[in-house]
Amino acid sequence: MSVERRRVAGQAVQRRDLFEKVTGAATYTVDVTPPGCLHAKVVRSSRAHARILGIETSAALAVPGVIAVVTASDLAALFPRFGHIIPDHAILAMEKVRYYGEPVALVVAENIVAASDGAEAVQVRYEDLPAAMDAEAALAPDAPILHDDDYGASGDESFSEMAATPGLPDHGDSPPRTNVAHTVDLSWGDVDAALAQAHIVVENRVHYPMLYAYAMEPYNAVASFTEDSLHVVSSAQHPFMVRTDLARIFSLPLSRVRVQVPYLGGGYGSKSYTKIEPLAAVGAWVVRQPVKLVLDVEEAIYTTRADSAAITVRSGFDAEGRILARAFDIVLDSGAYADNSPLVLAKAVNRCFGPYRVPNLRVRGRSVYTNTSPASSYRGFGAPQGALAGETNLDRAAAQLGIDPVEIRRRNLVPPGGEILPGKRGIDADLPADLELVAESLQRDARTVPGHGIGVACTASDAGAYPISTAIVRVQTDGSVTVLSGSTEMGQGSRSVLAQLVAEELGVPIEAVDVVQSDTAMSSYERTTGASRTTTLVGLAVQRACADARAKLTEMAAEIEQCPPESLAQGDGVLESADGRKLAFGDIISRWFGGDAGEVTGVGTLRRDGRTQKMPPFWEVGMVGVEVGIDPETGVVRVDQLVTVADVGFAFNPKAVEGQDLGAATQGLGGALFEELVYDGPQLVNPNMVEYRVPRMTDLADKIESIVVERGDGVGPYGAKGGGEGALNPMGAAVANAVAMATGKWPSRLPLTPERVWRLVNDLPEVDAE
Amino acid sequence: MTAAQPATGHDHVVVAADVNGVSVTEPVPTRWTLAQFLRDRLGLTGTKVSCELQVCGACSVLVDGAPVSACTYLAADIDGRRVQTVEGLAARDQLHPLQRSFVEHFALQCGFCTPGFLMMAKALLDRNPDPTEDEVKEYLDGNICRCTGYEPIVAAVLDAAKRMRGQA
Ligand code: FES
Ligand code: FES
Numbered sequence: 001m002s003v004e005r006r007r008v009a010g011q012a013v014q015r016r017d018l019f020e021k022v023t024g025a026a027t028y029t030v031d032v033t034p035p036g037c038l039h040a041k042v043v044r045s046s047r048a049h050a051r052i053l054g055i056e057t058s059a060a061l062a063v064p065g066v067i068a069v070v071t072a073s074d075l076a077a078l079f080p081r082f083g084h085i086i087p088d089h090a091i092l093a094m095e096k097v098r099y100y101g102e103p104v105a106l107v108v109a110e111n112i113v114a115a116s117d118g119a120e121a122v123q124v125r126y127e128d129l130p131a132a133m134d135a136e137a138a139l140a141p142d143a144p145i146l147h148d149d150d151y152g153a154s155g156d157e158s159f160s161e162m163a164a165t166p167g168l169p170d171h172g173d174s175p176p177r178t179n180v181a182h183t184v185d186l187s188w189g190d191v192d193a194a195l196a197q198a199h200i201v202v203e204n205r206v207h208y209p210m211l212y213a214y215a216m217e218p219y220n221a222v223a224s225f226t227e228d229s230l231h232v233v234s235s236a237q238h239p240f241m242v243r244t245d246l247a248r249i250f251s252l253p254l255s256r257v258r259v260q261v262p263y264l265g266g267g268y269g270s271k272s273y274t275k276i277e278p279l280a281a282v283g284a285w286v287v288r289q290p291v292k293l294v295l296d297v298e299e300a301i302y303t304t305r306a307d308s309a310a311i312t313v314r315s316g317f318d319a320e321g322r323i324l325a326r327a328f329d330i331v332l333d334s335g336a337y338a339d340n341s342p343l344v345l346a347k348a349v350n351r352c353f354g355p356y357r358v359p360n361l362r363v364r365g366r367s368v369y370t371n372t373s374p375a376s377s378y379r380g381f382g383a384p385q386g387a388l389a390g391e392t393n394l395d396r397a398a399a400q401l402g403i404d405p406v407e408i409r410r411r412n413l414v415p416p417g418g419e420i421l422p423g424k425r426g427i428d429a430d431l432p433a434d435l436e437l438v439a440e441s442l443q444r445d446a447r448t449v450p451g452h453g454i455g456v457a458c459t460a461s462d463a464g465a466y467p468i469s470t471a472i473v474r475v476q477t478d479g480s481v482t483v484l485s486g487s488t489e490m491g492q493g494s495r496s497v498l499a500q501l502v503a504e505e506l507g508v509p510i511e512a513v514d515v516v517q518s519d520t521a522m523s524s525y526e527r528t529t530g531a532s533r534t535t536t537l538v539g540l541a542v543q544r545a546c547a548d549a550r551a552k553l554t555e556m557a558a559e560i561e562q563c564p565p566e567s568l569a570q571g572d573g574v575l576e577s578a579d580g581r582k583l584a585f586g587d588i589i590s591r592w593f594g595g596d597a598g599e600v601t602g603v604g605t606l607r608r609d610g611r612t613q614k615m616p617p618f619w620e621v622g623m624v625g626v627e628v629g630i631d632p633e634t635g636v637v638r639v640d641q642l643v644t645v646a647d648v649g650f651a652f653n654p655k656a657v658e659g660q661d662l663g664a665a666t667q668g669l670g671g672a673l674f675e676e677l678v679y680d681g682p683q684l685v686n687p688n689m690v691e692y693r694v695p696r697m698t699d700l701a702d703k704i705e706s707i708v709v710e711r712g713d714g715v716g717p718y719g720a721k722g723g724g725e726g727a728l729n730p731m732g733a734a735v736a737n738a739v740a741m742a743t744g745k746w747p748s749r750l751p752l753t754p755e756r757v758w759r760l761v762n763d764l765p766e767v768d769a770e
Numbered sequence: 771m772t773a774a775q776p777a778t779g780h781d782h783v784v785v786a787a788d789v790n791g792v793s794v795t796e797p798v799p800t801r802w803t804l805a806q807f808l809r810d811r812l813g814l815t816g817t818k819v820s821c822e823l824q825v826c827g828a829c830s831v832l833v834d835g836a837p838v839s840a841c842t843y844l845a846a847d848i849d850g851r852r853v854q855t856v857e858g859l860a861a862r863d864q865l866h867p868l869q870r871s872f873v874e875h876f877a878l879q880c881g882f883c884t885p886g887f888l889m890m891a892k893a894l895l896d897r898n899p900d901p902t903e904d905e906v907k908e909y910l911d912g913n914i915c916r917c918t919g920y921e922p923i924v925a926a927v928l929d930a931a932k933r934m935r936g937q938a
Contacts, residue, residue, distance in 0.1 A: 014873055021881030022869040022888065024816015024856035031815040113801065214916055216820040216828055216882040265818065265882030266916050297821055491880025491917050659876045662919035689821040689914070697907045697920045704921055 003650050003712040003719055007572075009504040010718070012655040015496040017263070017489060027262045029235040030220045030294055037222065037290040038067060040283045041115035042299065043105035043122045045097035048133065048371040048682035049144060050126035052095060052104065060107055060121040065114030069122060070106040070286050078282070081151070082245040082274045086181070086338040088151045089374070091249070091278040096129065098146050098336035099371050100683040101302030108283045108291055131371040133679055135310065135333040138179040138370045145177050146336060146369040179369040181334055182342035184349045188422060189360030194325035198316025202397045207749040208385040208732070209676035210308035210333065213378045213667075214694055217265020218300040223280035224290035229256040230281055236261055237272040237488050238528045243520045245274040246281055254520075261518035267490035268667065269377035270304055272530050273340055301687040305677055306378035307332040307344050307367070309385035311352065313393045321401050321408040325360035326353045328389060332375070332382075334367045339376035341367045347462070351729075352386025354394070355420050355431055355460035355619075356412040372679060377530065379667060383461045383622065383729035388750065391457040391733035396746060405456055405737060406439045413458065416713070420460060425614040427460060428713045428721060429621045434458075434645045438625040441643040441705050446627060452640070455738030456625040457730030463722050464617030465531035469606040470524040471541035473502060473549050474599050479573055479586035480512040483545075486526025487538045488518040492724055493656040494534040500652055501539055501717055505546035506585070507572025524603075532620050532722025535652055539717040540612070541604040549602025556592040556600070557583050611715050618714050618721035621647040622729035624665065626701075628738040635758030637673055637739060642701035649714030649721040658706040660724040665706075668731025670695045673751050785849040789814070790858030798845045804838070805829050807845035808855060816856040816885050820914075827913030830886040831855045837893040856885035859892065867937070868892060868930040877926035879917035887913050891927045899935055903928060 003010070020026040057069040072080060072094040083089040093104045105122050109115035132138035132146070195201055221234040230250060236242045239259035247257045264271060276293055283291035295303060310331045316324040330348050334341035345367040353361055398408040410432060417426040435458065442454055472484040483502050489495045495515045503510040517523055526538065550570060557575050558565040561583070568583075569576040575583045590596045606612060627641035646661040674693040678685050686692045706727075714721025732750050740746050745760045759766055786795040789812060798807055808814040808831070820828040822841045829840040832854040833847075859866040868891050871877070878884040887910065894901060894909045901909070906927050907920075915923060 015876070018873045018876075018878055018881070019865075021878055021884055022856075022865065022872050023860055024814070024885050026881055027815075028818075028882065030818075031809075033810075113799070214914075216826065216880070216914065216916055217818070218820070264880060265820075266880045268916070297823075491878075491882075493879065655876050659879060659918055659922060662921060663879065663917045666919035667916070688823055689825045690823055694914060694916065695920075696911050696914065697924070698911045700907065700920050700924070704919075 003710045006504055006718070008500045008510050009652050010650065012653055013496065013500060013510060015493050015656065017495050028217055028265050029222065029233050029262055030217055032222050032233050032262065033292060034222060034224060034290045037292050038108050038110060038287060039112040039115045040106050040108045040280065040291050040293040041112070041119040042103045042279065043107060043119045043124065044302065045093060045100055045102040045104050047097055047126050047128060048100050049129040049131035050097050051129060052093060052097060053125040053127055055105055056123035057105070059123065060118040063114055063118040063121055065110040066107060066118035067110065068108045068287050069118065070108065070282055074286060075282060079249050082249065082278050083338060084241055084245065084273055085340065085342050086151050088147060089337040089339065091282055099373055101373060102336065103279060106279055106283050108287050131682060132179060133372060134370055135331045135368040138368045143179055146179055146371065148177065180366050181338045181369050182345055182367040184346050184365040185363065186349050187362040189325065191325045191327050191360045191362040194360040195314065195316040198324050199319040200397065200400055201314060201316045202393055202400060203312070203314040204393055204396060204746065205310070205312045205748060206389045206392060208309040208388050209671065209750050211306040211378060211671050211675055212301050212677055212692055213268045213270035213306065214689065215266030215268055215270050218295045218297055219271070219275045219303055220294040221277045221280040222290060222292045223277065223284040225284050225288060228252065229258065231258045232277050232281060233260045233262065234277050235264055235271055236275070236277065237264065237267045237490060237530060239488065239518050239520050240486055240525055241528060242274045242277050246277060249278055249281070250285065258521040261488050264488060264490035268379040269381065269530055271490070272377045272528065275303055297689055298687045301677065301684065302373045304339070304376045305335070305373050307334050307341055307375040307385065309348065311385065311389035313389040315393050315397060317397050317401065319401070321397060321403045321411050323356055323358050323412050326358050328352045328363040330363065330365040330386065332367045333370050333372065335370060335372045335374035337374040339374050341375050344377060344382045348382030348386045350421060350462050351383040351459060352390050354390045355414050355427060355458055357414055379664065379725050380728045381531070383459050384668065384671065384732050387457060387459045387730045387733045388736060391730060392736050392746065395737045395740060406435065409435055409456065409458055421462065424462065425616055427619050428715065429619060429647050430711060431458065431460065431621065431623070434621060434623040434647050434709060437645055437707050437709070438623055438643050441707070442625040442627060442641060445641055445703055447640070451630045451632060451742055452627060453738040453740065453742030454625065454627045455734040455736065455741060457733035457737060459622035459729040461620040461622065461725065461729060462616035463531045463620035464533045464537055465528055467537050467606055467608055467612040467617045468527040469537045469541040470526065471538060471545040471604045472524045473542065473545040473602040475549050475553070475585050475589065476599055477586045477590045477596055479508060479584055481506060481508060483513060483515045483542065484523045485515065485517050485538055485542065486523045487534045488529040490529065492660060493653065496656070497535050497652045498538065498542055501542050502546060505543055506549070532724045535720050536618055536714060536716030536722050537606055539720060541606045543717050544604030545602040548604060549600050552600050552602065553585055553588050557588045560588070560591050620722050620726050621645065622726040623647065624727055624730050624734050626734050626738050628735065628742055630739065630742045630757060632761050635754035635756070635761065637752055637757055639669060639701040641703045643705045644727040645707045645709055646723050646726065647709045648723040649716065650710050650712055650718040651708050652720060654708050657708050657723055661706045661727045662704060664725055665727035665731060666695050668728035669735065671750060672732040672735035674753065676751050783846045785846060787848040787850065788852040790855060800846055802845040803841055804831065804843040804845045804848060805840035808840060814855050814857050818882050818885055820882065827890060828883050828886040830889045830913065832889055832893055835896065837890050854889070856888055859888060867933045868927070871926040871930035871933065875922045875926035875929065877918060877922040883913060883915040887915065887923060895931050895934060899931060901931060
C-alpha cells in the first residue's frame, strides 16, 4: 500500500497562496473595484409565482445617485437567458416570476447606498399565480406549471442528451406539460423476479434536506464593456463555462469575452456555472461603465441551493445479506430553474445503490421544478442524497438479518477493478481494505455504553467530470517556469499542487514555479473546476505540457550542440550531454534564441482517449465511520469519533489531502446534524447564518482520524485520483446509522436536530422540526 | 472610487482614529459600518464580510484591543480609538507567529475566514497567553470556517501561543 516518495510531489510543502491569505493581501473578487465603478442592487420578487403586471421605475430613478434601472424589457436585443444544460434561466424575470427572491430589476447607482435606496423604490405589480412549493405539489395532477416555453438544448455535446425539452414527459404524442425538468432511468437485470425470490425485502423512504453550501464569500462580479469586448471578474468556479453563457447573451465571439477569477472565498460546487455574471454584465451593457454587484448571504441563498430529495428504496437480500436486487425512486426538488440539477440527478441515479455487486437494478429519477430557489451543484452532487437512502437501507437489512453493518458491506462491496456501472471504468480502489481501516479505527476507541452508536457508510462517485483539459508551461531563460491553467483556486490548493507537479516533472525548485489560473484571456482552457478533477485531469495535461517543453528543449539543445537528440539525457532542470556536461534549461533557451532572451512553451492537452477514454476518469471513494453519543433528555447528538479514508491514489500534499477530507467531513456533519433550509409559504424562514446553523468549533469530534491511503491506483500523475468530496458523501448516512444504533429507532430524515432525535427517542411522529 | 464618495444626501461625521499605527482623519457617512470604512475608504480589504449579522466572525477586528464585528460596528464609533486589522498583524516582512502557524498547520484553505480568526486569536492570546484547547475552542466558537473543519485552526493557535511564550 505504498507509492514511491518523490522529491517534491508527495511532500507536505507549504502552500504559497496561504502566505498572501494570512496577511490580508490576497485579492478576492469582492476586493476588485475598478476606477469609475458603479454599484448595483437587485430588485427581487416578493412572490413565489406571479405574473408581472408592471414595473414602476420612476421613483427609483429619482433617487439621487441612481443611474439606471434595468428590467427584462431592456434586454430585447439580447439573448435574455442562460443555463448550460437547459437555457431556461431568465437574467431578469420576463412576464412572470417563479420564486421568491428572483431578480426582477437591477438598479445601477453611483454608490451602494443609492443603489439600495433605488431598489427599494422600484414598484412591481404582480398578479399571483398558484404556486408549487415542493416536489410533491409540483407533481400533483393539477399542479401549476412553472415553465410553458421550450428552451431547446445548449450546444455542449456532453450536456445535450440531458436537455430533453423540460416539462414534457419522456413519451407520448401531445403530452400535457408537467413540472418534470428532467428524468433519468437506469436498470439492468430483472428486479421484480429477484425481489420475489429474496430472503428478505427491505423498504424505506428518506428525505434529504435542502442545503446551502455557504461559501463564506457570497456571489459577486464586476463587469465592464470596452468597445465590443466584455470583461467580467467573478467569483466563478468555471470561468470558461460562464464565458460561453455571456457570449451567447451578447452575441459576442468567445475571444471578446474575458472572465477572470481571482481567489475564491470557498466554492464547494456552489460557484460552478453561471450565477450573477449576466446581471452585472447587462448592467454594464446598459450604462457603459463598470458595474459591481455583490450579493449578501440571503441573496446568495436565493441564488443557489442544493437539491433536496425524497427517495424510496427497496432491496432484496439472501439469507447471508447479499444484495439480490435494488430499486430506487428519486425525486429531486430542483427549484425554479434547471441549472445543473439534471446532472445532479444523473449522478444521484448512478450513485444511490452504492459500490456493491447489485445483480438487478432499477432506478427512476426525476428532477422537478418547484417555486423555490433554484438548486444546482453542491459538493457531492447527488451522492449524499442517494447514500442516505441506500446506506440506511443496508443497515436495516443487516439488523433484520442479525449481521453486523460492517460485515454486510464486506459481503457486498465490489472488489478492486470490479464494475459498478456496466461498461464503465472498473473501480480503481480497494474498497474492502478501506472499510477495514475505518472499522479498525472505530473499534479501537468504541464505547459500548447506552446512548452510543456506531455508523459506517460507503460511497463511490463517478467523478472527474468530462476529461477536457489544457495546460501551458513557459520555461524562462533563468530556468523558472510559469504555468498557465484555467483551473480555479478556490481553497483546495490546486495552485500549490500544480506547482509541485511541474517542479517534479522538470526538476526545478518549487520556488521557481509560478502558476497563473482562471482567466479566459490569459490562462489555458479548462472545462470546469469540480468533481475533484484538478489534480488528476489538469495534472495529466500539465504533465504532458512539461514533456512537450522537455522535447522542445531537447531539440533546441541538439541543434546548438550539434548532436543527435537521443544523445542528450534528461536531468533535473538540465539536459546532460554525452560528455557529461549539464545544459541548464535557461541556457539552452538563451543560446538558441541568442541575446539572453526567449522562452520555451510546452503545451499539454487531455481529452477522452487513451487512458481517459473510459468514463468516469476515476472513482472517488467515500468511506467514513462515526460514533455518536445521544443525550436522551435533549436529543443532542455529539460526535465522539470521526474516521475518514481519503483513498486518493497518490497524495501530492498529504496535509492538504487531510485538510480537504476533514473539511468535506465537517460539511457532511453539518447536513447530518444541523443544516436545512426551510420554506414556510412562499419564502424561506431561515435565509441567514443565524438560523441556518453550520458546524462550529465546539462541534468538533473528540477523536478525528483522517486516513490517507495511497495505492497508486488512479489514472492521474503518479497514480493520483481526486479527493475532496469523498468524506461528505456518506456522512449523512453514517450519522443516521449511528443514531439508529444508539436509539434503536430508524430516522428517515436529516438533519438529526435535537428535536427530531428527541422525538425519535420518545416514539413521537417524526414531523418536521421548526 | 465612486463608492467612497460621500453618499448623497446622508449625514457625515469626521472620525479621527489610529488604524494599524497610522492616524487617519476622514469624514464618513453616519450609516457606514467599520467594514465599509476599512475596505472602501482606506482600501484595507483584508477584513472580509460574510454573514453581516455578527455570527460568522469573518469581519473581526480589534478596537482598543477588544474584538468587534466590523460588519455591524459603526465607523463613527472608532473616533478617538485604536483599530487593528489583519494588515497590521505582521511587522514589516516578519509574519506574526499566528500567521506563520496558520500557514504551517494548513489552518486555512480559501482564506476568507482567516483574517477574522487571526484577529480573534490575537485577542485571546493577548489576554491569555497559555490557553487550553477548550479555551481556544470556546473563544473562537463565534468564528465560522467552512473549509477546514477547524481542527488545524485549534492546533495553529495552540502552537502559536507556545511560540510566543517561548519568545517572551
Ligand atoms: S460578517 Fe461580521 S460577523 Fe459575519
Ligand atoms: S478557509 Fe475557507 S472559510 Fe475558512
